[in-house]
Amino acid sequence: MASADPVLDALDAKGGESRFVGGCVRNAILNRPIDDVDIATTLAPDEVIEALEAAGLKAVPTGIEHGTVTAVSQSRGFEITTLRRDVSTDGRRAVVAFTTDWAEDAQRRDFTLNALYASRDGTLHDPTGRGLADAKAGRIVFVGDAGRRIAEDHLRILRFFRFLAWYGKGEPDADALAACAAGKASLSALAAERVSKELLKLLAADDPRPAVALMEKTGVLAEILPERPGLAAFDGLVEIETEQLFLNDPLLRLAALLPDDQLAAAKAAERLRLSNDERDRLVEAMGKTPRITSWMSPRESRRAVYRIGTQAFGDRIKLAWARATRTAATHQWRGLLALAESWTPPPFPLTGEDVLNSGVPKGPMVGQVLREVEDWWIDHDFIDDKFSAIEKLKAVAQGMAY
Structure with a gap:
């Protein structure tokens, strides 16, 4: 990777030995996409920082107590970690000592397929003696x-x-x-x-x-996940995603592992400390109103999309589909998703100002009138006729007791 060259040049100039390590090596061997590029080095953390700064590269001490410094080269981050061994651990954090022994560093890694190193010239190093074979065979071995x-x-x-x-x-x-x-x-x-x-x-x-x-x-x-009801819905969702070529959706898969209940979803999200957006999506996916069925009409579907949004509607469809015992409705579920993806809910044509202009005084009555007219507009399948909406507003306003 060209953007790594300045980093390796800087480390080499300091006199250390550095190698690519872990996931980037494993994925290169397996012809898998490479996301993060990690580097292991014999240089101490302070030497790494000195080397990077001397080369004009940004050095961020992201985990200095564990020997990790992040180098930024060509707008990309590279995690550089000094070779190390564990001094003590408690299952959550470790106290480490730095070393220059590659085999010692390999012994503190988790799996053999992750304890692989590669020099910049492509030479592979396998200190455990089995990492390469395990990676190719798909063996996950500590x-x-x-x-x-x-x-x-x-x-x-x-x-x-x-x-x-x-x-x-x-x-x-x-x-x-x-x-x-x-x-x-x-x-x-x-x-x-x-x-x-x-x-x-x-x-x-x-x-x-x-x-x-x-x-x-x-x-x-x-x-x-102590509240999990079983794996049937989860298995069904993964099968649907695979067969229909949907994108893998880990959060929705988590939803399928939870009870079909908004309170349970909220509690699970809290226990797992999910983000607010993730929590809200899980909870909305479990909603029961409006009821989602494979035989919903296009009109009912549009109404549901308008009420709960495209994301929640799609999530509820996929979860209901995954929990269904009949497979004959596949084309119906797929059609509902297609409708949701292709239809953009129109904006409600009236505002509070329109209500005031109809003679309704300021106050809570304005919102009540607006909601009643909006319900009528939705029931009429989002009629694209503001004049009709104004006429309905007048009728509602006249019928109200101010």
């Missing part, structure tokens, strides 16, 4: 003892299932599964934000159903 890796960071339980969903093939590693099941209670000690972030990443995989089924079997899912 580095060393699985229980010890989980004790170092409890989030690695969820990371195991996330990597299983994204990269796993064949039978999952038995030792890893057993260690995740044995350590599942430790998930309660993690910050909710870390759990929800990892869960949504997992649910964004093309087909997370096998991984989620294993989470259910091992009891891990119950630890983070």
Whole structure:
């Protein structure tokens, strides 16, 4: 990657040895898209900062206590971390010591397929001796003892299932599964934000159903989603997204894992510390009014879109579709989604000023009249005739007792 060259040049000039590490190496081997580019180096954090600044690059000490500095080159961030080993851990955070031993650094990483390094000339380094083979075979295997890796960071339980969903093939590693099941209670000690972030990443995989089924079997899912009603709706939603070529929607998949109830969705969102927008979307997806059915008429559909918005209407359709037992209505559900995507709700043609001009005095009566006329307008399928709306307003206003 060309934008990484100035960073590596700066580190090389300081006399350190630096290599690409982790996800970017793994994905390059597997011909997968590369998002983040991480670099490991033998330089100490203060030396990294000095090297970057000497080269005119921005250095941000994003995790200096753990040896991490972010370099900015050509408007892109590169996370640079000094080789390290764990001194002590409590399952949530670690105290580290810096080292120059690549094998020692590899031993503190989570999975063998993530403990891969590559020099800038393309030379691959596999300190565990099995990372390359495991990556190609789709084996998600902890580095060393699985229980010890989980004790170092409890989030690695969820990371195991996330990597299983994204990269796993064949039978999952038995030792890893057993260690995740044995350590599942430790998930309660993690910050909710870390759990929800990892869960949504997992649910964004093309087909997370096998991984989620294993989470259910091992009891891990119950630890983070105790209110889950089962996996039927979730499985149905992923199947629909796959068959209909919809984009993977991790938040809606989370909704499918929750009870079909707004209060339960709100409580789950609070427990997982989701953002306000994520919480609101989950809650709206569980709404019961208006009722969503596969046999809704176009007129009823437009009315629903106007009332609850395109996003909530589409979410409710997909969830209702996923929970339905009949598959014959596929074309009807698809038609409802197409209508929602193609129809833009028109603005209501009247304002409070129009109501005042009709003779209604200022006060709460203005809103009441406006709502009654709007209901009439909606019932008439959003009639595109302001004159008719004005005439209706006059009739309503005349019938009101001021």
